[in-house]
Amino acid sequence: MVNGVQPIKNIVIVGGGTAGWLTAGIIAARHQGRLKSGFTVTLVESPTINIIGVGEGTWPTMRTTLAKIGVSETEFFRHCDVAFKQGAKFAKWTTGAPDDAYYHPLMMPQGFTQMNLAPHWLSAQHGRTFCDAVSPQGALCEDGLAPKTIATPEYDALANYAYHLDAGKFAPFLQKHCTEKLGVRHVLADVIAVNQTESGDIKSLLTREVGEVDGDLFVDCTGFSSLLLGKTLGVGFKDCSDVLFCDTALAVQVDYDREDAPIASHTISTAQSAGWIWDIGLPTRRGVGHVYSSHHISEDQAHDELMRYVGNGHQRNTVRKIPIRSGHRELFWKRNCVAVGLAAGFLEPLEASAIVLVELSAKLIAEQMPANREVMDIIAARFNETTRYRWGRIIDFLKLHYILTKRTDTAFWRDNLAPASIPDRLKNLLKLWKYQSPWFFDEFDRLEEVFPAASYQYVLYGMGFRTEVEPDENALSALHATRLLSENVTLTRKMRAQLPKNRDLIGKIRDYGLQPI
Amino acid sequence: MANITVLNSETHRDLGVKTDPSAKYGDAVRFVSVVVSEFGFLTLHYPLFFSKDANTGTFYCGAMLGFDDGENLFLGTDAVADAYRPLNLQRGPFYAAGTELAVDLDHPRLTKSGGQGLFNESGAPTSYLENIMATMRELTAGAAATNAFIDVLMTAKLIEPIELDIAFDDGTRRDVVGLYTISQDTLAALPDQMIVELFRRGHLKLIYLMIASLKQVNVLAQRKNRALLDAR
Numbered sequence: 001m002v003n004g005v006q007p008i009k010n011i012v013i014v015g016g017g018t019a020g021w022l023t024a025g026i027i028a029a030r031h032q033g034r035l036k037s038g039f040t041v042t043l044v045e046s047p048t049i050n051i052i053g054v055g056e057g058t059w060p061t062m063r064t065t066l067a068k069i070g071v072s073e074t075e076f077f078r079h080c081d082v083a084f085k086q087g088a089k090f091a092k093w094t095t096g097a098p099d100d101a102y103y104h105p106l107m108m109p110q111g112f113t114q115m116n117l118a119p120h121w122l123s124a125q126h127g128r129t130f131c132d133a134v135s136p137q138g139a140l141c142e143d144g145l146a147p148k149t150i151a152t153p154e155y156d157a158l159a160n161y162a163y164h165l166d167a168g169k170f171a172p173f174l175q176k177h178c179t180e181k182l183g184v185r186h187v188l189a190d191v192i193a194v195n196q197t198e199s200g201d202i203k204s205l206l207t208r209e210v211g212e213v214d215g216d217l218f219v220d221c222t223g224f225s226s227l228l229l230g231k232t233l234g235v236g237f238k239d240c241s242d243v244l245f246c247d248t249a250l251a252v253q254v255d256y257d258r259e260d261a262p263i264a265s266h267t268i269s270t271a272q273s274a275g276w277i278w279d280i281g282l283p284t285r286r287g288v289g290h291v292y293s294s295h296h297i298s299e300d301q302a303h304d305e306l307m308r309y310v311g312n313g314h315q316r317n318t319v320r321k322i323p324i325r326s327g328h329r330e331l332f333w334k335r336n337c338v339a340v341g342l343a344a345g346f347l348e349p350l351e352a353s354a355i356v357l358v359e360l361s362a363k364l365i366a367e368q369m370p371a372n373r374e375v376m377d378i379i380a381a382r383f384n385e386t387t388r389y390r391w392g393r394i395i396d397f398l399k400l401h402y403i404l405t406k407r408t409d410t411a412f413w414r415d416n417l418a419p420a421s422i423p424d425r426l427k428n429l430l431k432l433w434k435y436q437s438p439w440f441f442d443e444f445d446r447l448e449e450v451f452p453a454a455s456y457q458y459v460l461y462g463m464g465f466r467t468e469v470e471p472d473e474n475a476l477s478a479l480h481a482t483r484l485l486s487e488n489v490t491l492t493r494k495m496r497a498q499l500p501k502n503r504d505l506i507g508k509i510r511d512y513g514l515q516p517i
Numbered sequence: 518m519a520n521i522t523v524l525n526s527e528t529h530r531d532l533g534v535k536t537d538p539s540a541k542y543g544d545a546v547r548f549v550s551v552v553v554s555e556f557g558f559l560t561l562h563y564p565l566f567f568s569k570d571a572n573t574g575t576f577y578c579g580a581m582l583g584f585d586d587g588e589n590l591f592l593g594t595d596a597v598a599d600a601y602r603p604l605n606l607q608r609g610p611f612y613a614a615g616t617e618l619a620v621d622l623d624h625p626r627l628t629k630s631g632g633q634g635l636f637n638e639s640g641a642p643t644s645y646l647e648n649i650m651a652t653m654r655e656l657t658a659g660a661a662a663t664n665a666f667i668d669v670l671m672t673a674k675l676i677e678p679i680e681l682d683i684a685f686d687d688g689t690r691r692d693v694v695g696l697y698t699i700s701q702d703t704l705a706a707l708p709d710q711m712i713v714e715l716f717r718r719g720h721l722k723l724i725y726l727m728i729a730s731l732k733q734v735n736v737l738a739q740r741k742n743r744a745l746l747d748a749r
Contacts, residue, residue, distance in 0.1 A: 150574035151695070512573040517676060517697070 006373040009039050012215030014191060014205065014228060016045030018167055018355060019341025020221035021174035023362040025069040027219075028182040030366035035183050042185040043178070044205060044213055049190075051171055051223070056280045056287050057085060057267055057352035058162045060106055063155045065359045071177055073154035074513040077506065079173045081166035081282045084265045084502055086137050086147050086159060088351070092271040094463045096407045102129065102462030103266070104351075105137030106160040108454045110491075111484040118437035118457050119469045120481035130461035133485060136492035141266040143496060146505035154514045159495060162352070164267070164280045164287075187213060194232040201336045201373075202228060216373070219365070220339040224346070229329060229339040237345075239327040243399050243421055245296070245412065246275050246348045249322040250306050251289035254313040265502040269350065271405075272305045273297060274412035278349060279309075283506050285316060291324065291348050296412040324348055332387045333380035336373065338365060345391060350401060353394045353450065360448060361387060390450050396426040397451045397459075403430070404463035433460060437467045520623040523614055526640040532620070533632030534609055534645070538602065540592050542609070542626045547583040549603045552659025553666050556726045558601040562591070564733040565726070567667065567676055567697035576667050576676065576697065581737065584683070584691040590740040604656050613653045669720055673711065675703050683738050687745045699727050 013024050020043055028041040066076060076082055087105035094100050109117050117134050124133075131138040137159055140147070147161035178184035189207035197203045204214045220228035229235045241247060268279040275292030290306040297305075303319065328345025332338060340361045347353060364383055370376040402416040403426075415421070429438075438453040438460070460467075474481070500508075538544050548568060551559055559565055563580035570577055580603050582589040591600055610624030620627070633645040642650070670676050677700035681693040704724065707715075715721040 149571075151569040151571060152574075508573065512575055515569065515574055515576065516671070517678060 006216065008216040008370050008372055008376065009034075010215045011039075011041045011217050011219065012205065012213060013041070013043045013219040013221055015221030015223060015341070015343070016043060016171060016175065017051035017221060017223060017341065018171050018174075019223075019343070019358045020045065020219075021171050021178055022065070022355075022358050023219055023221060023340050023365070024184045025174055025178045025182060026065065026359070026362040027366045027369070028178060028184045029069040031369065032182070040185060041183070042187060042213065042215070043175075044187045044189055044191065044207065046190045047188045047209075049223075051168070056164055056167055056282070057278075057349065057355070058165065059352060059356035059359075060157075060160050060162045061356055061359050062163055063157075063161075065363075067155045069177070070181060071174075072516070074509060076163075076173070077509045077514075080169045081284055083164045083263050083282050083506060084147050085162045085164045085267060086141055086265045088267040088269055089141060090269050090271070090401070090459075090462065093269075093276075093401060094404070094406055096271065096409060102458075103131045103138035103141060104455060104458045104462065105131060105135050105141070105266075106162060107135045107137045108160075108452075109134035109457065110488045111480075112454055113440075115477055115480055115484070116437060116439040117481055117484060118439070118461065118467065119474055120478065120485070121461070122437070122467055123469045123471060123474055131458060132492075134488060136488065136495045139492050140495060140499060141264070144262040144265060144502050145496065145499040146265060146502045147499070148505070149498065149500060150505060150508045150512060150514065152514070153517050158499065161265075164282055166282055189213070191227065194228060196232070199335075200233075202232065216336065217370070217376070218337045220337055220343040221341050223342040224325070226329065226339060226343040228337045229332070229334060229343060233334050233337055235334055235339075236330045237325075237327055238330050239325070240347075240395055241326045243395055243423060244326045244348060244402075245293040245416065245421075246291045247324050247326065248294045248299070248302070249289050249291045249324055249348075250299070250302055250319050251287065251322060252306065252310065252319045253316040254286045254288050254310055255316055256286065257313065260503065263502045263506065267352065270309065271407070272309075273301075273410045275302070276350070277306065277309050281502075283503070286313070288313075289322075291350070293412055296410070296415075328388075328391045331384050332361070333383045335380075336376060338380070338383065340365075344387070347391075347394060347398060350398050351394070351451070351455075353398075356450060357390065357394070360390065360450070392423075392425070393450055396423055396429075397455065399423065399426055400456070400459055401463075404460065404465055406464070433465070433467055435468050519621045521612055521614075521619050521621050524611075524618045524620045524635070526636045526642075529620065530636050530640065531629060532635050533628045533630065534635070535626050535628055535632045536609065536645075538592055538606070540589065543624070544592055544606055545587045545589050546606075547586055547588050548579045548581055549605050551578050551580050551603050551605065551663075552656060553578065553663045553723050554655060554659045555601075555604055556723055559603065560726050560730040560733070562600050562733065562736075563603075563730065564737060565730040566679070568695055569697075576671070578663050578667070581696075581734070583737075584693060584741055590737060590744060604652050604659070608649060608652050608656065611649050611653060613657055618650060618653060666720055666723055669715070669718070670699070670724075673703070673707065673715075675700050675707075675724070677703070681734060683734075685738070685745055686742045687749075689745075691741075698731065699724050701728065 011027055013020050024041055024043045031039055087103055089101055089103050091101040121130055121133050140159055147157050147159035152158060179186045187210055189209035191205045192208050193206040195203045195206060202218045204212045206212055218228055220226060263281040263283060270277045274296035275290060277290045280287040288310055290302050292302045326347055329339055332344050341358050368379050370379045403422055405413055407413040438456040535542060559580050565580055567576045568579050582591055609626045610621045612619040634643050635646045637643055676697050679696050679698045684690050
């Protein structure tokens with residue numbers, strides 16, 4: 001201790017799920033150089049508590065995250081039952097008709113950083129969907145194509161992509177990498193008490209198996225129980241079920257009907273009477289789940305809708321029921337404790353926001369790692385501000401999917417339109433978007449915005465929203481826009497001819513591997 | 518479609534092979550796979566690069582013969598009569614089938630009359646066929662040595678992508694992608710002990726042959742310039 005300043009050198013992460021190991025890996029990789037001078041990263045995992053492990057969809061950020069912590073993409077594919085994800089297809093969200101569907105792809109619209117194509121698409125009458133007009137990715141998904149070829153290096157993309165993965169395999173995979181390559185200490189022990197200092201900081205964890213575990217900074221990755229931040233430090237929970245009504249999920253794993261069945265390279269989200277069903281294709285199975293509002297339908301009804309969706313598909317396990325408590329902690333970092341993952345909050349997995357939030361939070365902790373206790377509160381305040389903003393934007397973005405609907409067939413869809421259930425900020429934006437489409441200079445210009453303006457465009461115009469366009473405003477940029485739109489036609493044709501089928505490429509990665517360069 | 522069968526002195530007694538380099542015999546390729554044992558000859562004429570197998574994504578070594586698809590600038594009027602031909606072009610219609618020799622019966626080089634014979638009256642291999650068998654042995658052994666060389670380079674991160682963007686005299690450009698070469702920066706930063714190891718294994722020589730062969734890109738571009746002028 002120098003001049004009474006307490007340095008932050010021992011990081012203790014509690015919880016061995018996806019959040020815990022990702023956080024451990026991100027912090028340890030960022031601070032590798034300090035490990036020899038006494039900096040430690042310790043992960044305490046209960047040998048008795050099972051991980052939730054239903055998070056099966058990531059954002060493209062995962063590619064950078066894995067590359068940074070030194071994981072080979074080939075090994076990741078081979079060990080975690082990984083498939084490519086190029087976006088999401090939302091079926092029956094707008095009208096509920098059998099052919100009602102749109103894509104939210106992961107590629108930005110053509111030339112997005114140079115110009116906004118939305119006004120040009122809006123004023124043109126070419127009959128193409130917004131997604132197809134500005135990006136090849138909807139067509140690639142429809143064709144079941146992979147986003148790259150076997151000759152594309154690890155983590156590089158021809159079409160932007162994320163992953164679908166088996167969360168039950170991902171956590172052990174990360175554990176092995178963190179402990180063997182990154183010097184993370186793994187302690188298998190049940191926490192039976194949390195010791196605090198007089199000031200209220202967390203001093204140590206008392207475990208049944210190894211006694212006391214001391215630390216300077218504690219990361220709460222204990223899942224829904226939020227043992228440190230919630231239970232010990234008493235940080236309250238901000239419920240948002242008044243905005244997002246779904247509160248239960250029924251999940252099941254389904255076999256493919258044959259070994260070489262195509263693997264969808266996007267998440268399929270199909271709206272139901274009081275919620276929606278996710279359908280995620282992994283190489284060896286599909287993960288299917290019904291997210292619904294128990295205030296609108298009974299568990300039996302929800303189960304029936306899920307079974308109707310699964311049809312003749314062979315189920316690998318019994319249906320699991322997972323409660324969803326929509327919302328987040330009022331603070332995410334208090335004193336010397338920060339929560340990441342489900343311990344920080346949870347929202348329905350409509351846009352796969354869970355794992356990306358873990359990455360963003362862990363990265364922020366790693367990059368802003370306070371040097372000592374004196375400055376920790378400054379970092380904590382920043383972290384809270386940024387993280388609260390992110391949760392707010394995710395809630396807004398999820399709600400957007402529900403309020404653009406034209407469905408009135410059930411109380412669930414009608415209730416979603418109740419003005420009291422729509423956050424003010426979102427209401428204002430919708431008002432604004434009637435006259436200008438979201439782009440740069442909009443408010444989504446923060447560094448590492450979870451959902452960029454492009455995402456809003458895809459959902460708005462995918463669901464039939466109209467922005468009034470002043471024809472004269474397009475005049476100056478019409479030529480440029482025409483060129484970009486025709487470039488997209490060329491690119492789409494080229495990619496459809498060049499890219500292999502999703503399952504074929506995954507098989508090749510298993511057999512030959514991807515090259516690091 | 519290839520029609521590959523194991524060679525035998527009975528059935529294939531009368532088969533002949535036309536050996537002159539020609540586009541009509543399948544020599545019109547821009548890039549041909551090579552093995553490390555021929556690097557010394559190859560660098561006299563061709564730039565050597567790594568490229569990725571389209572089917573597996575794995576690296577292989579190759580000699581660059583042209584800039585456009587199906588372009589071999591070492592054929593036709595501008596051909597160098599005594600230029601070394603890469604083994605994979607020398608072998609023509611032949612393949613290795615384990616320890617045996619196989620032949621593609623649909624290969625355009627095969628002829629029923631004339632050409633180089635494969636077997637003499639008594640059914641013994643001709644000196645041409647003996648040469649082919651030696652070529653196949655060198656290719657098989659060479660493939661293993663080449664893969665070992667590539668593995669060492671990959672582990673030491675000594676391979677890096679290179680993009681050739683070349684302007685020709687007729688005003689056109691060629692942007693050749695998908696090629697890789699030795700990373701000279703990484704090489705320069707290698708610890709002494711690794712350099713000695715590369716030298717002892719014979720890999721350092723290969724590395725410098727590949728680096729030296731890059732100069733052949735300009736020579737090849739001159740060839741292309743002449744071809745473009747001839748085409749006018």
